[in-house]
Amino acid sequence: MLPHVRPTIATCAVLGAVVGWLTPVTAYRLSVEYGSPPRSTCGDCAGPLPIAGRCPGCRAVLGPTAWLTVPVGALAFALIASALGPAPELPAYLGVAGVGVLLAFIDLACLRLPDPLVGAATILGVAPLLLVAALDGTAGPLGRAALAALLMAGIYLVLALVPGAGLGLGDVKLSGVLGFTLGWLGWPAVLLGLVLPHLLNGPIALVLLLSGRAGRRTDLPLGPALLAGWLLAVVVTA
Numbered sequence: 001m002l003p004h005v006r007p008t009i010a011t012c013a014v015l016g017a018v019v020g021w022l023t024p025v026t027a028y029r030l031s032v033e034y035g036s037p038p039r040s041t042c043g044d045c046a047g048p049l050p051i052a053g054r055c056p057g058c059r060a061v062l063g064p065t066a067w068l069t070v071p072v073g074a075l076a077f078a079l080i081a082s083a084l085g086p087a088p089e090l091p092a093y094l095g096v097a098g099v100g101v102l103l104a105f106i107d108l109a110c111l112r113l114p115d116p117l118v119g120a121a122t123i124l125g126v127a128p129l130l131l132v133a134a135l136d137g138t139a140g141p142l143g144r145a146a147l148a149a150l151l152m153a154g155i156y157l158v159l160a161l162v163p164g165a166g167l168g169l170g171d172v173k174l175s176g177v178l179g180f181t182l183g184w185l186g187w188p189a190v191l192l193g194l195v196l197p198h199l200l201n202g203p204i205a206l207v208l209l210l211s212g213r214a215g216r217r218t219d220l221p222l223g224p225a226l227l228a229g230w231l232l233a234v235v236v237t238a
């Protein structure tokens with residue numbers, strides 16, 4: 001391993017841990033029914049929400065446990081950093097991963113991928129790559145990235161139109177930015193990004209069923225599998 005790669009991995013792991021630490025309460029605020037405003041108070045004691053940690057009023061755990069979100073954030077960022085190294089593209093992939101951790105836990109909690117967050121992931125994922133291409137003075141892999149975004153979003157749009165597919169428009173929009181960032185890396189990454197979520201979805205569904213989080217007739221979230229498949233595709237092909 002190159003000597004300058006290790007500090008990058010360590011820095012990114014810390015950054016990912018901070019994102020994971022901020023995830024539970026942010027997910028708690030945003031895990032609401034479609035059309036409802038974000039939560040601004042604790043559901044148990046109606047006290048104001050902290051930035052992170054338990055409710056200061058009643059000590060209730062807010063959102064997913066940080067014992068899970070912190071390692072997930074740190075691991076995701078460290079894996080991306082080890083795959084890409086200190087490349088100019090790195091911020092784009094960390095940006096998608098950062099919002100992705102939050103999106104995955106919100107989708108698990110309430111089967112939603114809120115538009116503002118998918119929009120944030122799109123800006124954080126696409127803007128740095130546009131900047132890299134502009135600084136290089138070439139279109140670079142931009143054309144392939146755009147084509148991959150259309151391809152992935154198109155495939156998921158068709159799947160979303162199948163009755164009973166259990167796939168929402170949030171998944172379609174998210175697959176666009178995932179496709180864009182995978183397309184930048186190459187077609188093998190796009191192919192993995194299309195296949196891996198469906199291999200991962202089975203085990204994720206099994207864990208949800210066994211832990212009593214879902215019944216046999218419950219709709220299952222696809223977001224976590226989409227994002228985990230994206231992460232693996234980036235790590236394997238970057």
Ligand SMILES: [Zn+2]
Pocket residue numbers: 042043044045046047055056057058059060
């Ligand atoms: Zn409370």
